[in-house]
Amino acid sequence: MLERRSARRLPGGVVAQKPAWRCASPLPATTALAFSTWAHALTRTSAGRLGGPTYAVPAVTVLFSWMWIADVPGRLALLDGAVCLAGVPASRLPGR
Structure with a gap:
């Protein structure tokens, strides 16, 4: 049988949660870096020329x-x- 854990309640009926930074992923930062690099490359050359290396x-x-x-x-x-x-x-x- 599964053990049921009760959530810790704060004043006002608010349920305490884990801090978000503990389970944060580096994905948004790497995605932002990739798009910034792509945008910078597009300022230097055309999208047609950049399409080949993408493959x-x-x-x-x-x-x-x-x-x-x-x-x-x-x-x-x-x-x-x-x-x-x-x-x-x-x-x-x-x-x-």
Whole structure:
């Protein structure tokens, strides 16, 4: 049977909560950094020129996770990634 815990009540019927900083995620800060970097890069060149290197982000992420935390992707995942990366230049071929 599950144990039921009662919440600590403060004056006025307010329920005490954990401080938010204990469970805060660094995600908003990293997202803000990524968007700021992208905005800065857009001031230097066009979005069309920046689009190409964007496709390399998943491949670089897989390589870094493989090197740093030994997260080895499966064969099918590697094949899927190779097909996706090969499709990018194929879609840019002239004559379409």
